[in-house]
Amino acid sequence: xxxxxxxxxxxxxxxxxxxxxxxxxxxxxxxxxxxxxxxxxxxxxxxxxxxxxxxxxxxxxxxxxxxxxxxxxxxxxxxxxxxxxxxxxxxxxxxxxxxxxxxxxxxxxxxxxxxxxxxxxxxxxxxxxxxxxxxxxxxxxxxxxxxxxxxxxxxxxxxxxxxxxxxxxxxxxxxxxxxxxxxxxxxxxxxxxxxxxxxxxxxxxxxxxxxxxxxxxxxxxxxxxxxxxxxxxxxxxxxxxxxxxxxxxxxxxxxxxxxxxxxxxxxxxxxxxxxxxxxxxxxxxxxxxxxxxxxxxxxxxxxxxxxxxxxxxxxxxxxxxxxxxx
Amino acid sequence: xxxxxxxxxxxxxxxxxxxxxxxxxxxxxxxxxxxxxxxxxxxxxxxxxxxxxxxxxxxxxxxxxxxxxxxxxxxxxxxxxxxxxxxxxxxxxxxxxxxxxxxxxxxxxxxxxxxxxxxxxxxxxxxxxxxxxxxxxxxxxxxxxxxxxxxxxxxxxxxxxxxxxxxxxxxxxxxxxxxxxxxxxxxxxxxxxxxxxxxxxxxxxxxxxxxxxxxxxxxxxxxxxxxxxxxxxxxxxxxxxxxxxxxxxxxxxxxxxxxxxxxxxxxxxxxxxxxxxxxxxxxxxxxxxxxxxxxxxxxxxxxxxxxxxxxxxxxxxxxxxxxxxxxxxxxxxxxxxxxxxxxxxxxxxxxxxxxxxxxxxxxxxxxxxxxxxxxxxxxxxxx
Numbered sequence: 001x002x003x004x005x006x007x008x009x010x011x012x013x014x015x016x017x018x019x020x021x022x023x024x025x026x027x028x029x030x031x032x033x034x035x036x037x038x039x040x041x042x043x044x045x046x047x048x049x050x051x052x053x054x055x056x057x058x059x060x061x062x063x064x065x066x067x068x069x070x071x072x073x074x075x076x077x078x079x080x081x082x083x084x085x086x087x088x089x090x091x092x093x094x095x096x097x098x099x100x101x102x103x104x105x106x107x108x109x110x111x112x113x114x115x116x117x118x119x120x121x122x123x124x125x126x127x128x129x130x131x132x133x134x135x136x137x138x139x140x141x142x143x144x145x146x147x148x149x150x151x152x153x154x155x156x157x158x159x160x161x162x163x164x165x166x167x168x169x170x171x172x173x174x175x176x177x178x179x180x181x182x183x184x185x186x187x188x189x190x191x192x193x194x195x196x197x198x199x200x201x202x203x204x205x206x207x208x209x210x211x212x213x214x215x216x217x218x219x220x221x222x223x224x225x226x227x228x229x230x231x232x233x234x235x236x237x238x239x240x241x242x243x244x245x246x247x248x249x250x251x252x253x254x255x256x257x258x259x260x261x262x263x264x265x266x267x268x269x270x271x272x273x274x275x276x277x278x279x280x281x282x283x284x285x286x287x288x289x290x291x292x293x294x295x296x297x298x299x300x301x302x303x304x305x306x307x308x309x310x311x312x313x314x315x316x317x318x319x320x321x322x323x324x325x326x
Numbered sequence: 327x328x329x330x331x332x333x334x335x336x337x338x339x340x341x342x343x344x345x346x347x348x349x350x351x352x353x354x355x356x357x358x359x360x361x362x363x364x365x366x367x368x369x370x371x372x373x374x375x376x377x378x379x380x381x382x383x384x385x386x387x388x389x390x391x392x393x394x395x396x397x398x399x400x401x402x403x404x405x406x407x408x409x410x411x412x413x414x415x416x417x418x419x420x421x422x423x424x425x426x427x428x429x430x431x432x433x434x435x436x437x438x439x440x441x442x443x444x445x446x447x448x449x450x451x452x453x454x455x456x457x458x459x460x461x462x463x464x465x466x467x468x469x470x471x472x473x474x475x476x477x478x479x480x481x482x483x484x485x486x487x488x489x490x491x492x493x494x495x496x497x498x499x500x501x502x503x504x505x506x507x508x509x510x511x512x513x514x515x516x517x518x519x520x521x522x523x524x525x526x527x528x529x530x531x532x533x534x535x536x537x538x539x540x541x542x543x544x545x546x547x548x549x550x551x552x553x554x555x556x557x558x559x560x561x562x563x564x565x566x567x568x569x570x571x572x573x574x575x576x577x578x579x580x581x582x583x584x585x586x587x588x589x590x591x592x593x594x595x596x597x598x599x600x601x602x603x604x605x606x607x608x609x610x611x612x613x614x615x616x617x618x619x620x621x622x623x624x625x626x627x628x629x630x631x632x633x634x635x636x637x638x639x640x641x642x643x644x645x646x647x648x649x650x651x652x653x654x655x656x657x658x659x660x661x662x663x664x665x666x667x668x669x670x671x672x673x674x675x676x677x678x679x680x681x682x683x684x685x686x687x688x689x690x691x692x693x694x695x696x697x698x699x700x701x702x703x704x705x706x707x708x709x
Contacts, residue, residue: 014515053532060523067579074556150692152640303551321543
């Protein structure tokens with residue numbers, strides 16, 4: 001298998017190259033550029049130490065700059081051009097996008113996704129975290145709820161497509177309907193508007209485990225004294241949960257919520273596999289893939305719209321991180 | 327709900343039951359596909375997977391034999407319906423008990439098995455539960471026997487045929503190897519690059535450090551979609567094109583913000599004493615990193631590798647854009663989403679099996695390394 005060989009060679013070159021780069025660049029810096037001897041030894045050591053962080057950082061910064069910073073600018077510039085790279089249209093792509101009904105459907109569906117999925121995942125995650133907290137078999141339950149995290153979006157879509165199958169002998173949903181006395185099987189993926197929610201459930205199913213794991217750690221981190229004090233004051237379990245525990249883990253809930261929101265804006269796999277964007281289920285990432293390879297101008301414009309939507313979360317994250325560093 | 331002495335027993339019952347329900351809700355979809363991957367195609371469409379352990383009632387058709395023996399003024403045909411090749415073909419694992427039969431396609435289970443059915447014109451037919459039948463007719467039967475329909479139980483059958491088909495005939499073996507080829511370098515290469523950068527951001531003092539950390543945090547949420555067009559164009563321009571080399575670069579870069587962020591968060595928490603005493607002993611930064619930081623950071627390194635492994639293994643978007651779309655270089659996710667779902671839309675046996683082949687490895691990694699995964703998640707978001 002030549003591809004595998006290529007892979008192994010790449011690992012060797014990649015890892016060997018990294019080690020060689022870091023070792024040699026440090027060596028060159030210490031021995032030849034700023035040698036720690038001679039009359040300027042002290043100054044050289046200081047200079048070498050000023051340069052060294054950048055030696056350590058260079059590969060990562062280079063890769064980040066090329067693949068993540070440059071594209072933000074590159075995509076924006078490209079989005080000002082039409083289908084052909086030389087055909088400048090200004091904001092024409094954006095204007096025609098906002099005027100197109102398909103884009104509007106995708107945009108508003110995406111808003112629905114960005115509201116429903118984080119809310120439902122966080123809710124179920126919190127519920128699962130609290131319920132399993134003191135259970136003897138809690139860890140097993142948690143790891144089973146967490147399991148969908150390991151499954152690809154494509155695999156998960158297939159699993160749910162099977163569940164939604166339009167046949168009472170295949171799909172569980174229709175079988176349950178059949179049992180309840182509805183004789184006609186339905187196709188959940190073709191019910192206008194609600195089909196969006198049937199797709200969102202898949203992502204909720206995947207993300208609940210993530211929310212649960214983090215919130216469960218946060219619940220354990222709550223100081224015992226506050227809980228004991230509340231119990232002594234006669235709080236019932238529900239008051240204990242909503243008035244004592246939830247307020248104390250609020251910062252973590254916000255982190256979980258925003259992390260899932262950002263994820264939602266990137267996931268195109270589920271819509272692509274389940275409906276291909278038909279039946280009014282298009283969202284921005286899948287809408288972008290309709291233009292990928294066909295109209296780079298449109299595709300980059302949609303990508304940039306996604307970027308704008310994510311921007312507030314990004315700013316908020318940076319502000320939080322800066323607070324922590326200080 | 328601890329410490330509430332009076333409520334404890336009823337509440338803990340309620341908790342236990344709710345968790346059981348929750349776990350079942352979360353497990354059932356996966357179990358359904360798993361069970362189905364071991365069932366035969368006909369069985370999948372005949373009954374739900376939740377009935378897999380039970381016999382399935384299948385409606386079949388066949389013909390009676392043509393050799394008749396005269397008996398008085400009637401001709402009698404006897405035999406066993408399962409001896410008819412057409413009827414037998416419905417039951418590869420042997421037929422079960424016959425429940426009902428009929429002679430018209432619109433009503434295949436008109437008569438209960440074992441009862442004598444009057445077909446009119448003096449004809450009668452009886453099919454017994456074991457398949458034996460007796461057909462009486464006033465006229466000599468022609469070269470074709472009487473058409474009969476019947477409903478019979480087909481015993482539950484589990485088979486590995488789907489797996490054999492998927493792994494040999496559908497090019498899935500190739501896709502499996504391609505996925506592996508994409509995943510392993512894309513998991514290993516970013517680690518070292520990120521570890522050095524994380525060390526610099528955690529333990530070296532230089533102007534602009536805070537700004538760099540902020541940028542990394544910002545890049546964590548940059549949508550990947552932005553990078554697709556410009557980077558593909560760049561790859562085409564420098565001759566990398568759509569290739570494995572290109573996707574390794576892409577995955578390395580896309581995993582980098584999380585890698586640097588996670589590792590820095592972990593390294594910052596390492597005890598200062600160890601690092602300072604090593605510096606006092608004359609260790610250079612390079613030695614310090616290799617001998618002390620790297621071994622101590624093992625949990626974070628493991629956590630990131632699992633993330634990156636799961637992410638690259640499960641990825642569809644990057645593979646669709648940065649890999650060529652020919653059959654020889656398709657990874658499993660692309661294969662399933664584009665090929666199998668399109669052309670084999672109705673063949674649930676094949677689809678379920680392909681899905682399970684593709685999620686088996688991540689599931690094993692997940693259950694084996696869950697501790698590290700959880701620790702990594704927590705390092706990333708809980709302070």
